[in-house]
Amino acid sequence: MNETAATLIDRRRRECAAVMQTDDARAAIALHGTPVLLLDPSIVVRQYTRLRTALPFVRFHYAVKVCAHPAVIAALAEEGCGFDVASGEEIALLERQGVAPHRVIHTHPVKKPAEIGAALAAGIRTFVVDNEIELEKFRRGGAPDARLLVRLAYRSPHAGSDLSSKFGVSAERAEALVARADAWGLTVAGFSFHVGSQLDDPARFAAAIRDTAALMSRLERASGRRFTLLDIGGGFPIAYDRPVAALEEIARVIRPVLDPLAARYEILAEPGRVLVAESALLVTSVDGVAERPDGRWYYLDDGLYGSYSNVLTEGVHPLVFAERDLIAPAPPRRRATLAGPTCDSADVIARDCDLPDLRVGDLVVSPVMGAYTSVTATRFNGRPFTPVAVLTRVLLHHSRRSGMSRRSLSEAAPQA
Numbered sequence: 001m002n003e004t005a006a007t008l009i010d011r012r013r014r015e016c017a018a019v020m021q022t023d024d025a026r027a028a029i030a031l032h033g034t035p036v037l038l039l040d041p042s043i044v045v046r047q048y049t050r051l052r053t054a055l056p057f058v059r060f061h062y063a064v065k066v067c068a069h070p071a072v073i074a075a076l077a078e079e080g081c082g083f084d085v086a087s088g089e090e091i092a093l094l095e096r097q098g099v100a101p102h103r104v105i106h107t108h109p110v111k112k113p114a115e116i117g118a119a120l121a122a123g124i125r126t127f128v129v130d131n132e133i134e135l136e137k138f139r140r141g142g143a144p145d146a147r148l149l150v151r152l153a154y155r156s157p158h159a160g161s162d163l164s165s166k167f168g169v170s171a172e173r174a175e176a177l178v179a180r181a182d183a184w185g186l187t188v189a190g191f192s193f194h195v196g197s198q199l200d201d202p203a204r205f206a207a208a209i210r211d212t213a214a215l216m217s218r219l220e221r222a223s224g225r226r227f228t229l230l231d232i233g234g235g236f237p238i239a240y241d242r243p244v245a246a247l248e249e250i251a252r253v254i255r256p257v258l259d260p261l262a263a264r265y266e267i268l269a270e271p272g273r274v275l276v277a278e279s280a281l282l283v284t285s286v287d288g289v290a291e292r293p294d295g296r297w298y299y300l301d302d303g304l305y306g307s308y309s310n311v312l313t314e315g316v317h318p319l320v321f322a323e324r325d326l327i328a329p330a331p332p333r334r335r336a337t338l339a340g341p342t343c344d345s346a347d348v349i350a351r352d353c354d355l356p357d358l359r360v361g362d363l364v365v366s367p368v369m370g371a372y373t374s375v376t377a378t379r380f381n382g383r384p385f386t387p388v389a390v391l392t393r394v395l396l397h398h399s400r401r402s403g404m405s406r407r408s409l410s411e412a413a414p415q416a
């Protein structure tokens with residue numbers, strides 16, 4: 001049966017209920033209070049397995065920026081996943097976790113010369129460029145064995161975040177960059193792109209791959225060279241408050257284009273959100289209740305400047321459930337506004353939420369809070385970062401099969 005918005009919300013509610021009933025979740029809330037993010041690394045492993053099954057010939061590099069928690073890195077490293085970094089801090093995090101540099105690619109198109117030097121010294125060899133000034137940095141840095149990927153820009157108006165205006169070049173500009181790299185003795189190994197984050201449009205994904213492959217063939221024919229790498233970026237969407245194309249559906253649409261290319265090129269991808277979004281649940285509590293001219297307002301102890309930063313930076317519409325509604329929503333109910341704890345009036349998480357009457361101290365739960373949440377949180381108003389408790393035995397996806405958790409949580413790990 002195809003999922004509708006209503007059945008999705010019901011599924012998310014049941015997933016939250018399953019986690020919240022576990023000993024792990026209760027122990028985490030008892031230990032940390034609220035707000036607290038409950039992270040289940042087994043969900044990350046499940047998503048990685050789905051990606052590998054759907055696209056078996058693709059080498060995945062998890063985009064560390066999306067959730068840099070050590071438990072996520074450890075789970076993916078253990079599974080053999082590669083990593084995609086954007087800064088020296090992320091390289092250091094991977095080093096601390098024992099990830100070998102040949103498993104790491106650096107995809108930030110604009111870097112300080114010193115960052116390039118440090119990444120090269122750390123053993124990383126695959127980098128992204130999208131302009132001549134950046135190429136020049138590699139020439140001056142003396143990196144003849146670096147494998148450069150030229151990032152292409154594809155507009156994706158339907159993506160949650162279109163990434164084509166800040167970075168990436170047209171096919172024509174890319175061709176000129178390849179010529180310049182040749183002249184400077186640098187190696188352009190291939191091309192990369194990012195179709196836009198949260199892109200619920202498999203055909204757009206397929207078109208970007210097709211266009212890139214066409215450019216690669218054209219340049220190969222013209223110069224007799226052979227490229228070796230094609231990096232198809234990230235962008236796989238996740239169902240927050242409405243259904244989206246499953247990654248298996250996206251794979252079904254892109255494989256006819258991608259499969260023949262796998263014989264000629266090493267295919268890389270940089271998934272982020274699809275791996276981690278579903279792995280974390282945010283538990284907050286009600287700090288205050290007020291009646292305003294537009295109705296009831298609830299003030300939570302986490303907000304847009306904290307874990308709900310995905311609302312600001314990614315346009316996410318988070319689902320928000322009262323804990324007492326998780327088993328079965330009960331009357332009386334009302335429409336209410338949910339606000340964050342800071343004194344900034346932009347700190348509004350959601351409006352028109354269907355909620356039971358809540359009191360100060362009641363728990364409120366949001367699912368799908370693993371991506372672009374803790375990493376983009378700030379300490380605005382002097383508020384501390386929300387702790388992350390790693391659930392070791394919750395297994396959201398196993399909970400129906402195997403009952404609830406047995407072992408307790410590990411210590412909350414600091415944010416990278």
Ligand SMILES: Cc1ncc(COP(=O)(O)O)c(C=O)c1O
Nearest residue numbers: 063197198234235270271272273
């Ligand atoms: C270069 C790069 N790769 C990968 C990602 C991860 O994208 P997503 O979370 O859409 O999979 C991002 C996100 O901004 C990015 O900038």
